[in-house]
Amino acid sequence: MSWLQGLEAIGIFLALALLFGLALGYAAVRFKVEGNPMAERLDQELPQTQCGQCGFPGCKPYAEALARGESEVNLCVPGGTEVMIKIAEITGRDPKQMAEGVEENPPIETAWINEDLCIGCVLCIKACPVDAILGATKLMHTVIQKECTGCELCVPVCPVDCIEMRPVATHLKNWQWPEPETLVHNKPLASLLVREG
Amino acid sequence: MAFLSTLAKLISPLYPMAKRWLYRFHGGIFPQYNKSLSTRNPIVPAILPSELILPLSQAVGEVAEPVVQVGDRVRKNQLIARSKEDAERKLVVAIHAPTSGNIVAIEPRTLAHPSGLKELCLVLQPDGQNDAIENALHSDGAWPQTPQALKKLLAESGIIGMGGAGFPTYAKLPNVPGKIHTLIINGAECEPFISCDDLLMQTQAQEILLGGQITANALGAQQLLCGIETNKPDAIAAIQQAITQLQALNQAPVPMQLMQVATVYPMGGQKQLVYEMTGIELQSGGHASDQGLLMMNVATLRAIYRAVQLGEPLTSRLVTVSGLGLESGFNVEALIGTPFDELAALARPKFPLDYPLIMGGPMMGVQMPNNHVPVLKTTNCILANPPQPREIQMPCIRCGECMDACPVNLLPQQMYWHAQGHEFDKVEKLNIKDCIECGCCSYVCPSHIPLVQYYRHAKAEIKQRHAEKAAAELAKQRHAFRLARLEREKAEREARLKAKKAAVKTMPAAATNEAATLVTENATTLSAREKAILAAQAAAARKEGQTDNDKKTKGQSLGTNKDKTAAAEAAKKRALEAAQKARATTATPKTADTPSPVTPQNARDKAIAAAKAAAAKKAVALPPLATDQITDLSANEGFTSTALQKEEARRAAVEAARANAKARKALKDSGTENITAATAEPSTPMMDARQKAIAAAKAAAAKRAQTPPQSDAIAKKDRSE
Ligand code: SF4
Ligand code: SF4
Ligand code: SF4
Ligand code: SF4
Numbered sequence A: 001m002s003w004l005q006g007l008e009a010i011g012i013f014l015a016l017a018l019l020f021g022l023a024l025g026y027a028a029v030r031f032k033v034e035g036n037p038m039a040e041r042l043d044q045e046l047p048q049t050q051c052g053q054c055g056f057p058g059c060k061p062y063a064e065a066l067a068r069g070e071s072e073v074n075l076c077v078p079g080g081t082e083v084m085i086k087i088a089e090i091t092g093r094d095p096k097q098m099a100e101g102v103e104e105n106p107p108i109e110t111a112w113i114n115e116d117l118c119i120g121c122v123l124c125i126k127a128c129p130v131d132a133i134l135g136a137t138k139l140m141h142t143v144i145q146k147e148c149t150g151c152e153l154c155v156p157v158c159p160v161d162c163i164e165m166r167p168v169a170t171h172l173k174n175w176q177w178p179e180p181e182t183l184v185h186n187k188p189l190a191s192l193l194v195r196e197g
Numbered sequence B: 001m002a003f004l005s006t007l008a009k010l011i012s013p014l015y016p017m018a019k020r021w022l023y024r025f026h027g028g029i030f031p032q033y034n035k036s037l038s039t040r041n042p043i044v045p046a047i048l049p050s051e052l053i054l055p056l057s058q059a060v061g062e063v064a065e066p067v068v069q070v071g072d073r074v075r076k077n078q079l080i081a082r083s084k085e086d087a088e089r090k091l092v093v094a095i096h097a098p099t100s101g102n103i104v105a106i107e108p109r110t111l112a113h114p115s116g117l118k119e120l121c122l123v124l125q126p127d128g129q130n131d132a133i134e135n136a137l138h139s140d141g142a143w144p145q146t147p148q149a150l151k152k153l154l155a156e157s158g159i160i161g162m163g164g165a166g167f168p169t170y171a172k173l174p175n176v177p178g179k180i181h182t183l184i185i186n187g188a189e190c191e192p193f194i195s196c197d198d199l200l201m202q203t204q205a206q207e208i209l210l211g212g213q214i215t216a217n218a219l220g221a222q223q224l225l226c227g228i229e230t231n232k233p234d235a236i237a238a239i240q241q242a243i244t245q246l247q248a249l250n251q252a253p254v255p256m257q258l259m260q261v262a263t264v265y266p267m268g269g270q271k272q273l274v275y276e277m278t279g280i281e282l283q284s285g286g287h288a289s290d291q292g293l294l295m296m297n298v299a300t301l302r303a304i305y306r307a308v309q310l311g312e313p314l315t316s317r318l319v320t321v322s323g324l325g326l327e328s329g330f331n332v333e334a335l336i337g338t339p340f341d342e343l344a345a346l347a348r349p350k351f352p353l354d355y356p357l358i359m360g361g362p363m364m365g366v367q368m369p370n371n372h373v374p375v376l377k378t379t380n381c382i383l384a385n386p387p388q389p390r391e392i393q394m395p396c397i398r399c400g401e402c403m404d405a406c407p408v409n410l411l412p413q414q415m416y417w418h419a420q421g422h423e424f425d426k427v428e429k430l431n432i433k434d435c436i437e438c439g440c441c442s443y444v445c446p447s448h449i450p451l452v453q454y455y456r457h458a459k460a461e462i463k464q465r466h467a468e469k470a471a472a473e474l475a476k477q478r479h480a481f482r483l484a485r486l487e488r489e490k491a492e493r494e495a496r497l498k499a500k501k502a503a504v505k506t507m508p509a510a511a512t513n514e515a516a517t518l519v520t521e522n523a524t525t526l527s528a529r530e531k532a533i534l535a536a537q538a539a540a541a542r543k544e545g546q547t548d549n550d551k552k553t554k555g556q557s558l559g560t561n562k563d564k565t566a567a568a569e570a571a572k573k574r575a576l577e578a579a580q581k582a583r584a585t586t587a588t589p590k591t592a593d594t595p596s597p598v599t600p601q602n603a604r605d606k607a608i609a610a611a612k613a614a615a616a617k618k619a620v621a622l623p624p625l626a627t628d629q630i631t632d633l634s635a636n637e638g639f640t641s642t643a644l645q646k647e648e649a650r651r652a653a654v655e656a657a658r659a660n661a662k663a664r665k666a667l668k669d670s671g672t673e674n675i676t677a678a679t680a681e682p683s684t685p686m687m688d689a690r691q692k693a694i695a696a697a698k699a700a701a702a703k704r705a706q707t708p709p710q711s712d713a714i715a716k717k718d719r720s721e
Helices: A002-030 A037-045 A059-067 A080-091 A123-127 A189-196 B002-011 B016-022 B147-157 B196-203 B205-219 B233-248 B270-278 B298-310 B340-346 B401-405 B412-420 B424-429 B440-444 B451-525 B528-553 B561-593 B600-620 B627-670 B675-706 B712-720
Strands: A109-113 A163-167 B052-055 B079-082 B101-110 B118-126 B182-187 B223-229 B256-261 B293-297 B316-322 B330-335 B381-383
Touching (some): A037 A080, B002 B016, B147 B205, B182 B205, B196 B233, B196 B298, B205 B293, B205 B298, B223 B233, B233 B256, B316 B340, B340 B381, B401 B440, B412 B424
Parallel strands (some): B223 B256
Antiparallel strands (some): B052 B118
């Protein structure tokens, strides 16, 4: 009768396997995640400057390319090292040095139009990825400072060179407490003892 | 309690922390209070400084808009700045002149703010007459009965929280009566050195309590609690006496109660005092009003009383001038806008005031960038403590003292650790937003780490990160919207093009058919004579249309206004003629033939039909364009041709502008070394460019003037429809 008992055990496990298989299969269909979750997460981390310095026509295409594993992790210039590390974390790839000559933490700048020179050619409106420029044909244009991401795409297209990038002014609302100077770098206490002793 | 307090007093010399048994909240410290430095002298009446500086931007909310101009003379209590638009949303309160005088400037001045930033301020030069507008707020002395009425008055009187945060008081009040059940009067004043609230309670107890009554009454609160620390026996006595008096005078509709609270820093914090007095622990991020509680500083309540009863806006406040660097500290009824240095100079400084003064107390106060900054509505103390050599900062030894001292139950050492490592997301998870920056942790830290400075920096950093995230999200949305818009526009353009193509194919046939049917319709009802007229008209129209067409082939269209009106006039005339003829003909032979009575209406209809037919014929005469298409296509054609002209003009203008810009640059570059040459030389290209632009514009205008009249048919059609 022992072989029967062995069969019984096999039967139980088969039944269990079937049950779990069905449950998992159902869950896979029922709770399917739409879209590409990794691209979404990457897109969340990108600065959304939409400047195209990564070689893609915006942040989302870059995120998608990253998620497909088709591009390097260190292409986003405005994001800098910080974003690069986050991208590397999400994609599970090795961090990579930013390209030579990439300025770390560049000051935040926004575009300003010299309104006396503007001839109303609407070229900058067409270039702006976030519709931050206001104006109409033959009329003066101006930048909505709140919306400008500082991508500089409008600067080269202006035929009369009347757009310039200016650092965002410090005022009461965006002023920050400076970081206190650390007088002692946090070394292990032992090193202090050694020095004194 | 009494037993516990005696016990605590007994052991405190040996174990100072025994005093922590005397109150409910966690942590807290017992610093040297030094309050007698300023309480031993009487209150100094307001001094008239050389100038009053009134910043247009306040601690909270947007910038106020001045309603006076440079050179204006203002009287005391006159409104000089207020919110541009909806004050409620912008959190702006009105600013009033603290004394009479002249507005000598509206210019950026250094603010009483640690940043040292300059922002627009009204500068008022007192004329010494102190000529006041009585009852500037037009108050009739009646107590407001609804929260709305009180809020309106508060916004007009410029009252903000005078305890320190400076949140506009009206914005703090709920709109619904009865939402607040307990109004707490904050008389704790726990910071060392500061004694202005103490003195205010001693001297103006009635006004404070009446202010509380007014507020509680308007809000429908059920009780009024006044919390005072035990180290102010005079204030306690004064308030107690005032309570009895008011109750005896029947001026206290809301029951009042005085509560003595233990002397510990930071008892005056909102969460701490609420917990101490009511046993309600406010949750992280929660407001006191969610629990039906409202806390107000004694100075704020007094200002409310004066606004309601006397119609006086907030233009002065009691300020403590004290510190170890001053011979005789005092409290002064300072006009808002009085410069710090002038007040401090009155207190006989022991050393020259070449070190930065502190606004606020030694624990939470901030160093001023410059001593010539104005007293604000929130300035409770000007502290002159000569700088001490800073204790050398040592590494954190994880002793946990800071954690024991934190009144908000945070983990200061953890927050410090992550803050100095720039791991701001971790700092945020440790609930740094609940840190009240009280400084207890720095005070007790044996390693002398300036913990609060790290927290301030971390808070600012976190705030900025959130702002950046929000901006990125906005940019993402705008970019997505733009892409969608471009897509949609492209689709629309294609659809339009397709529709047009289809229309061009089908329309001529349809139009001829329509015209034919119209003609035949007309023919059936009209007499032979009319037919002849119609035919003649059609022929004439055809001829005209052809000439139009000829002209059009020359590549010019889009008539000027004059041409258009002329064409319209002609069309009108013709239509009128047709109508008259039609009427004439129908008047004679028709009556016999057709029994239907011919009304002028009918005749007019016919005339219209005739005109339509003519138009249709004319249109047919313009192959391959159809009537309906003419407007569309010719407009388009006109657009392209004028667009060409415009393009030319624009190019010229662009060139002009470029030359202009270059000239300007050259001017700038050449700088001072050769001014005359620089101005003489680039002026020629500049002139050239301008002339070119002018010429281009003239040419364009001339071309436009030559353009032929729009085809009559269109005008006629427009008229007849
Ligand atoms: S480089 Fe510019 S477009 Fe590309 S991901 Fe960075 S911000 Fe976005
Ligand atoms: S205004 Fe210029 S810099 Fe700013 S977002 Fe638009 S294109 Fe970029
Ligand atoms: S009190 Fe100072 S040394 Fe002690 S744990 Fe806190 S930060 Fe570290
Ligand atoms: S400053 Fe912040 S962390 Fe330090 S004791 Fe006060 S509330 Fe706690």
